[in-house]
Amino acid sequence: MRSTFVAYLTVGNYLLLTLLWSTIVVLYLRSRRLARKVDPLVATLAAVLALDATKSAIESAYFGVVWASEYEIALPSLGAFLARPEMLIAPKILNLVTAVAVLAVIVRRWIPRELRERRERVESDARLRRELESSLADVRAAEERWELAIRANQDGIWDWDLTTQRVWISPRLEEQLGYVPGELAPHITPELWQQLVHEEDARAVATASTAYLRGTTRDFDVEVRLRCKAGHYRTFRARAAAQRGPDGHALRVVGSLADITEQRLAEASLARRRSIERLGLVASGVAHDVNNLLAVVRANVELARATTASDSRAAAALADIDDAVTRGATLTSRLLASTGRGRFAVTDVDVGALAQDMTRLLSRSAPEAVHIETDVARPVPPVEADAAQVQQVVMNLVTNAIEAVDPQRGSVRVSVRVEDVREPVPAVVAEDSALPPGRYVALEVADDGVGMSDAVRAQMFEPFFTTKPxxxxxxxxxxxxxxxxxxxxxxxxxxxxxxxxxxxxxxxSERTSAEARPPRELRARRSRCALIVDDDENVRTAVSRMTELLGLEPRAVGSAGAALDVLDEAGELAVVLLDLRMPGGYDGHDVLMRIRERRPELRVVMMSGFHKLVPMSDARTIALQKPFSMEQLRDALTRLGVEIGPSEAANEAPRAP
Structure with a gap:
């Protein structure tokens, strides 16, 4: 019973295997077209599986028939035939045929496709590699271009990522702030950035930044002062562009810093120059009119002195009036000089002797405990300058030095020496040019006083700026x-x-002191007529009286045209006293040119209340600043070689007060 069950089980197993393998073959035959459409590789593998399934189905059917005949279940004749020894090789042959068929399928279909796909993958990888290398080259080129653009651009660049709070700054920005590239960048943070902002600009910058980051303002363009490494501040123009999120808030901000310090200094300098020019125009007109008035006062004081006893009360009053005129003339002179409207009479000046004299004079009024030292390194060549103005420079510097030191133990040193300057000397005022190399006479005034802050130094040369009460x-x-x-x-x-x-x-000066201007030896002819040309009637009257007191015969006219007519009509003239500034088509310069064309030998005194004196181009022209005294007029006429003498008015006896 048991052997019968095993026999049927064996035959049934082979029958079932035959059915299963046959089913696989049928499924392949029905789906092979679809497999080819979906994936050729899948179709090849399915064909190999179908061949193996066909082989397996035949083997299962073969052994099923043999075992069915062996167990005398069915098909005894066929089973006996298949069980013969020579027929047992049939399954092996079938396996060989199947293996050859599978190999043929692999060689014909799978291997060429696999090789083709591998070749395509290799080509695709090579193409992707080339594209990647090209992309990397483009990226490197873009980075190099960006780096060169940053280096070539004079502006500093910054990048602020608000999500990570990381800040990047360019090397140029570090240089703008006085740092070495790489010195500040690793440490920069938003907090450190805020510390660099000037305290006076912090609130305005914070307000503008907050509004821009929130998106309430469209542009970010502000001026800000940033502290440099050395501690000073420079002015920058900051501009930025933002990358924003869906809510409009900035996620990343990239901006630039342009250093506009020099531009702002130039604008401030230009504004100061324009202000000084406007002030100078007003001051010039005022000074001209005031000096004309002072000239009238001084001339009449001189005339009154000539007829007043020197020991009388009136003489003392006249001396006070003359002192007031001198102070007024000095004030107008300084006012015009401070606005750049002054012109000076140039002579050879010994700066060393002048500095010694002025220091000796000023030391008398200094506190006794203040030590004042003077050192002149002889020989010192002369300088071509206006002696009065150089004297004023010395007085200003020494006076300021004395007032700056401690009155109990301060010291002031005044020295004069020759200095050969080999490098250009930078100007102390931004709008001035550097002093070129050359040979100079150096006047140095040093004190050990309180010194000056940067704020005071920035304004010290502005008119009307002072730290003194x-x-x-x-x-x-x-x-x-x-x-x-x-x-x-x-x-x-x-x-x-x-x-x-x-x-x-x-x-x-290229001349030595011994070569300074030689004394004049020219003498005028014995004519006594003095032509006085001035548009102010009071000045004409006062100068006429002074020339008359000096023994000349005055003839006064009020315009340049009238003066030219007198030159054509009159005979001999001893001298012409010519006002520099007159209304109408001609001024004093024009009249002087006509005089030199028509009468080159004629002596001319150029008078001016405008501080626009002409440098003396020859021995026949001299400049005289209003208001001038009788002695100054006498000295000018003597230097020109004009013969003067006492007049009847000069010989009148002084009256008692």
């Missing part, structure tokens, strides 16, 4: 204008608590 603010402004007019330079060294040193550099 009773100062007028004209001294240094006038000095700067004087130095500009004389093409002189200035070096300044000062710091709070470290004293101040001014070094004025006057161009040295």
């Amino acid at each position: 009773e100062g007028r603010g004209l001294g240094l402004a006038a000095m700067l204008s004087t130095l500009r007019a004389h093409r002189a330079g200035l070096r300044l060294r000062s710091a709070p608590g470290e004293g101040t040193t001014f070094t004025v550099l006057f161009p040295a």
